[in-house]
Amino acid sequence: MKKFEEKTITTETIYQGKIIDLQVDEVELPNGKTSKRELIKHPGAVAVIALTPERKIVMVEQYRKALEKSIIEIPAGKLEPGEEPDKTALRELEEETGYGCENLEHLISFYTSPGFADELVHLYIAHDIHPILESKETDEDEFVELIEVTVEEALQLIKEQRIYDAKTAYAVQYLQLQGLVGKE
């Protein structure tokens, strides 16, 4: 859909980073006026609802430098160049939790911050996860602590604002509303 399209007059790349790029566009608005748009380009990411055989959701507590604190999230990570999202999902699940899965399913995808960023998150459900026997090879930049909660406990943590990561709350609520835990 191109309704109310903002036509690009100029594009300036301000920064090209390891994960994000910043670009500033001058645009022509539908009324002919011009404006400036500050845009973050992101490679996209995956997030995984990992269910144990006991139907608990595996979450990770990790430090987020952007927030200067540690928060609780479902396992997630950015796409590497040329990597299919389902491969990223399995890789991040293994790296962050030490669990493997033979039954991975794509549920839905969503934009996290369309006002300034193009980050698209692909949400997966991993059924019947199991510990991988080899010693866990975590990403050298990642330090996480695992937490296992029921969907009811997770919903309560959201309501109490102890989970305040949007993708995690989105995922848990979607799981509950679609009856996906019961279907397992």
Added chain:
Amino acid sequence: MKKFEEKTITTETIYQGKIIDLQVDEVELPNGKTSKRELIKHPGAVAVIALTPERKIVMVEQYRKALEKSIIEIPAGKLEPGEEPDKTALRELEEETGYGCENLEHLISFYTSPGFADELVHLYIAHDIHPILESKETDEDEFVELIEVTVEEALQLIKEQRIYDAKTAYAVQYLQLQGLVGKE
């Protein structure tokens, strides 16, 4: 919580914009190694579930330059310096939809992209909205089309991925799970 804290070694401000700033930090990881963090600083935002007397949710379709397309979202906008979030919520509701409200309630707040940005969205519910008689003063940069849907229709639009904005899906699912439409 400071678990697994990443201590800042250096901070470099790359860009200071109208809406976002970009900063790159060199950090010391818990294992003593160093890494780089690309961080977007955002002033925070509000999003509003606006309910008509018929208990329909008002959504706006608008062009998002970051995505190069128009998408459906609940009314939302960034905080202005020194502005209280509830004032922002009422201002954005009026500017984007032409509706006013005397019964605004904060529901919950969440981080949209904690991996690289500190954007915190404050979600409000606006009960019994009504058209404001004065001619609508929209933000000169905003061009939107209004859509009114029931919560059931909104949940279906999410499932069909015709709504794929995370904050909107979060809000609609929260509304449904907390029974907030019925309570009105």
